Each structure stands twice: as C-alpha cells, then as structure tokens.
Amino acid sequence: MAEKQGHTNRSDTWKPATALVHGGTTRSQFGEMSEAMYLTSGYAYDTAEQAEARFKGDLEGFVYSRYSNPTVDMFERRMCALEGADAARGTASGMSAVTAAMLSHLKAGDHVVAGRVLFGSCLYVVETLLPKFGVESTLVDGRDLSAWEAAFRPNTKAVFFETPTNPTLELVDIEAVCKLARDAGALSFIDNVFATPMLQRPMELGADVVVYSATKHIDGQGRCLGGVVLGSTDYIEDTLHDFYKHTGPSMSPFNAWVMLKGLETLPVRVERSSSSAARIADFLANNPKVARVYYPGRKDHPQHDLAKKQMATGGPLVAFEIDGGKDAAFRFMNGLDIFKITNNLGDAKSLVTHPATTTHQRLGPEGRAAIGIGDGSLRLSIGLEDPDDLLADIDGALSA
Numbered sequence: 001m002a003e004k005q006g007h008t009n010r011s012d013t014w015k016p017a018t019a020l021v022h023g024g025t026t027r028s029q030f031g032e033m034s035e036a037m038y039l040t041s042g043y044a045y046d047t048a049e050q051a052e053a054r055f056k057g058d059l060e061g062f063v064y065s066r067y068s069n070p071t072v073d074m075f076e077r078r079m080c081a082l083e084g085a086d087a088a089r090g091t092a093s094g095m096s097a098v099t100a101a102m103l104s105h106l107k108a109g110d111h112v113v114a115g116r117v118l119f120g121s122c123l124y125v126v127e128t129l130l131p132k133f134g135v136e137s138t139l140v141d142g143r144d145l146s147a148w149e150a151a152f153r154p155n156t157k158a159v160f161f162e163t164p165t166n167p168t169l170e171l172v173d174i175e176a177v178c179k180l181a182r183d184a185g186a187l188s189f190i191d192n193v194f195a196t197p198m199l200q201r202p203m204e205l206g207a208d209v210v211v212y213s214a215t216k217h218i219d220g221q222g223r224c225l226g227g228v229v230l231g232s233t234d235y236i237e238d239t240l241h242d243f244y245k246h247t248g249p250s251m252s253p254f255n256a257w258v259m260l261k262g263l264e265t266l267p268v269r270v271e272r273s274s275s276s277a278a279r280i281a282d283f284l285a286n287n288p289k290v291a292r293v294y295y296p297g298r299k300d301h302p303q304h305d306l307a308k309k310q311m312a313t314g315g316p317l318v319a320f321e322i323d324g325g326k327d328a329a330f331r332f333m334n335g336l337d338i339f340k341i342t343n344n345l346g347d348a349k350s351l352v353t354h355p356a357t358t359t360h361q362r363l364g365p366e367g368r369a370a371i372g373i374g375d376g377s378l379r380l381s382i383g384l385e386d387p388d389d390l391l392a393d394i395d396g397a398l399s400a
C-alpha cells in the first residue's frame with residue numbers, strides 16, 4: 001500500500017518506558033535527535049513515474065498528509081509499540097478517533113451494545129448519531145455481565161465502553177465483555193482514556209480496537225487536541241483506512257509532535273499522578289465531610305477485585321461525593337487554590353470538575369441519578385504537583 005504500511009516494527013523486547021522514548025523514531029539525513037516536525041500537506045515526486053507508482057500502490061511513500069505524514073507516522077508507531085497493536089491512525093481529537101473507529105465498521109441495519117456511563121460526546125455518537133444512519137444501540141449497566149449478554153442481537157456488530165467510567169469510576173470487565181463480543185461475531189471498541197495505556201492493556205484482555213483521546217494523559221500538559229485508533233492490520237488497513245483517508249479526521253503534524261514528546265514522559269507522569277491520587281483518595285475517605293469516595297485502587301470500591309485484575313494501579317482520577325449537595329460542592333471548588341476548575345483532565349495541573357453542572361448537565365437530574373452522579377459529586381484529575389501541597393489544598397477547601 002503506497003500511503004501507509006501496516007505498523008509492525010514494534011520491538012517486542014522493549015519495556016513500555018523504553019518504547020515510549022525510542023519507539024517509532026525515524027531520522028532524516030540530518031540525524032536530528034529530537035523527532036522532526038514535518039509541517040507539510042503534500043510531497044514532491046522525483047518523476048512522473050514515481051507519482052504514478054505511489055498512487056497505484058506499487059511504491060511505498062507519502063502522498064498527502066490527510067492520509068499520512070512522517071511525524072504523525074512516528075506517533076502512530078510509538079503508540080503501537082506501547083499498546084501492542086499492529087497498526088494505528090492518529091486523529092484530530094479523541095472524538096474523531098471514536099467516530100471514525102465506529103462509523104468505518106458499522107452500516108445501516110447493525111446494532112451496537114454500549115456501556116451506559118460514557119463520556120458525553122461518546123454517548124451522543126452511540127445514542128443519537130449512529131441511529132440517524134440506521135445503526136441501533138442498546139445501553140447497558142456496564143458492571144452487569146448478564147445485562148451485556150442479554151443485549152446482544154443477531155445483528156450486533158460492535159460493543160463499546162470505557163473503564164473506569166467518567167465520572168463515577170465504575171468498571172467494566174474487559175476480558176469478559178470482549179469474549180462475549182467475540183463469541184457473537186462483534187468487534188470490541190474500548191475507550192482507554194481514564195486508565196491510560198500505562199495502567200490497563202485492553203488488547204491483552206481481548207479488545208479488538210482501542211481508542212484514546214491523546215488530549216488527556218498522552219499530551220499530559222493541556223496543550224493540544226489529538227486522538228488515536230489502534231487495532232489489527234486487518235481492521236486498520238481494510239476497515240478504517242479508506243474512511244480515514246476520504247473523510248479527513250487526520251492529526252496535525254504539529255499536534256503529533258507534541259504527543260510524541262508527551263509519550264516520552266508518560267510513564268513517570270502517570271506513576272506520579274496515580275500515587276498522589278491514591279493518597280488523596282485515602283485522605284478524602286477519612287474526612288467526615290465526604291460521604292463517599294470512588295477510587296478503583298481502594299478496597300471499598302465495589303469492584304476492587306476487578307480493578308486489581310485489569311488495572312496496574314487505581315489511576316490518576318478520584319471521584320467523591322461531598323455532604324451538602326451543590327452548595328457544598330461549589331464552596332469546596334471555590335476554596336481550592338492549586339486545583340483549577342475545569343472540565344478537562346489528564347493535565348500536569350490538578351483539576352476539579354463538578355459533573356452535574358458541566359459535563360453531565362445535559363442528562364438532567366434523573367439521568368444523572370441513574371448513573372450515580374449527585375449534586376455533591378466531584379471529580380479530581382490529579383496532576384504533578386507535590387502531593388503534600390495537594391492534600392493541604394483539599395484540606396483547606398473542605399474546611400472552608
């Protein structure tokens with residue numbers, strides 16, 4: 001294939017931290033140490049014959065940056081090395097990754113089963129967008145295996161879920177649901193943003209396709225939007241490639257470069273954020289103003305055993321319910337100094353979100369109650385600051 005070869009050059013002997021520094025690197029004739037940023041939309045051919053051969057697919061090489069670009073290519077290869085995937089496509093955002101991954105695979109008459117607690121825009125894709133094109137969807141309580149099983153129909157062609165979920169940090173049993181999908185002849189699509197590729201490896205548990213919003217921990221410093229779809233060579237080349245090439249959810253080479261640099265430090269950042277998050281979760285659980293803490297790494301998480309099975313640690317996000325509803329939640333947020341109020345996550349800066357009035361406002365009170373989001377629910381994305389300072393900030397805001 002002229003535009004893009006399947007990415008199969010991962011080094012199986014490298015551990016993730018090594019792959020994240022060196023994986024996928026190609027160097028120009030100048031031998032630059034840092035990955036080159038190829039800000040180009042097109043490519044020149046030496047001869048008319050070469051142009052013809054590239055278009056026919058007889059000669060490997062770049063054709064147009066909507067299909068592939070050397071910097072984006074390095075990002076894709078590095079992600080493949082990390083994830084253990086055959087091939088990948090970088091995308092402009094996490095949502096373009098999710099949408100392209102699903103739409104390229106599905107057609108009118110198909111059916112999708114999805115976890116009901118999804119990132120808001122993912123819920124829109126499954127609940128509103130897909131049905132407009134004749135793809136029906138069923139949302140299930142992702143924790144309940146029998147609900148997944150019961151939702152399958154003869155025309156079920158995909159399952160889609162995130163785990164842990166946003167913002168209640170419920171878990172879905174990746175191995176069990178992927179097996180149900182495989183037995184039913186459906187592809188499994190996992191949104192692995194919350195656990196990050198460092199802490200959870202869906203492909204080793206049977207997932208067919210893994211998607212990321214690289215905007216979050218992969219960038220890790222709140223700079224650029226980006227996404228990536230990872231899968232088998234068959235899926236990426238035969239299912240996704242033409243959709244990607246002709247509809248253009250492509251990643252900017254600049255953003256790919258930022259993400260490549262982000263990947264180099266991903267292991268140390270995720271380790272630091274997760275260890276701080278575990279301390280913060282314990283601190284919150286022992287505070288009388290906190291009604292409940294949701295953290296997969298704690299023994300009191302209802303699915304702690306599953307967390308131990310499929311996650312390396314509890315992860316960089318903590319959710320909790322403050323006594324006193326919205327007023328108390330707002331007082332807490334306004335009393336914070338280091339934590340910034342935002343709807344984003346996965347930044348070097350620690351962040352706080354009130355889902356009921358922002359990310360999950362659209363669901364209405366009943367919709368939120370059904371998935372466990374109350375007026376006192378808060379979500380923390382733990383950054384890279386000194387954990388002692390973060391604890392002091394939380395302590396001060398809880399006393400406010």
Ligand SMILES: *Cc1c(COP(=O)(O)O)cnc(C)c1O
Pocket residue numbers: 093094095096119121122162166191193194212213214215216225226227
């Ligand atoms: C942020 C996010 C997305 C969407 O990613 P964008 O880069 O904002 O488009 C999808 N899923 C989850 C779980 C997310 O956190």
